[in-house]
Amino acid sequence: MAKITLKGNPFKTVGKLPKVGKEAPKFSLIKADLSKAKLKDFKGSKVILNIFPSIDTGTCAASVRKFNEEASKLENTKVLCISxxxxxxxxxxxxxxxxxxxxxxxxxxxxxxxxxxGLTIENGPLANLHSRAIVIIDEKGKVVYTEQVPEIVDEPNYEAALKAI
Structure with missing residues (x-):
């Protein structure tokens, strides 16, 4: 489990982010049109998973805006914003x-x-939401970068994530 904080108050996640060099765990998530998206749908592209508690908070919204801006500059890369x-x-x-x-x-x-x-928040006022994290997956489905943001109100390290691409 990862130890994270919300304004200095400690909380835990249910596990740890996937290990770099390992196959990314499969997933099936819901798109805006209510259809399903699976990890395999993005095979052949680099994938940035921008994961956060709720799009309706300032920091989460900022990360979506920042990755939207950066995505237009990246070749063969999909940015998935997940909450x-x-x-x-x-x-x-x-x-x-x-x-x-x-x-x-x-x-x-x-x-x-x-x-x-491994990023579901286990306890506290944000229990059952996702912690703030970045996972980058290469074209073959391997994890090449992870960041578990230790303080939920902080933004991720965009520079490090984008370098990993």
């Missing part, structure tokens, strides 16, 4: 912001993605 928000909330946010370079995916139904990736 437990309803797909409608994710679509509303991206539509209002004019964000077209990221793909929002929801783990709202069962939270299987969060458990498989």
């Amino acid at each position: 437990r928000d309803l797909p409608f909330a994710q679509a509303r946010f991206c539509g209002a912001e004019g964000l077209e370079n990221v793909i929002t995916l929801s783990d709202f139904a069962r939270g299987k993605f969060g458990k498989a990736y």
Whole structure:
């Protein structure tokens, strides 16, 4: 389990992020149109998983905006923004912001993605939401970079993540 904080208050996740060099855990998430997206749908592309508690918070929204901006500069790379928000909330946010370079995916139904990736928050006021994390997967489905952001209100290390691409 990872130890994280929310404004200095400690919490735990259900596990640890996937190990670099290992096969990324499979997933099935819900797109804005309520269809399913699976990891295998992105094979052959580099994939940035931008994972966060809720798109309706300032830090989460900032990370989606930042990766939307950067995604347009990246070749053969898909940016997946993943939370437990309803797909409608994710679509509303991206539509209002004019964000077209990221793909929002929801783990709202069962939270299987969060458990498989070890980032479901186990306790505290954000229990059952996802912690803030970045996972980068190469074209063959191997994990090449991970970051578990230790303080939930902090943004991820964009520079390090983008270097890993």
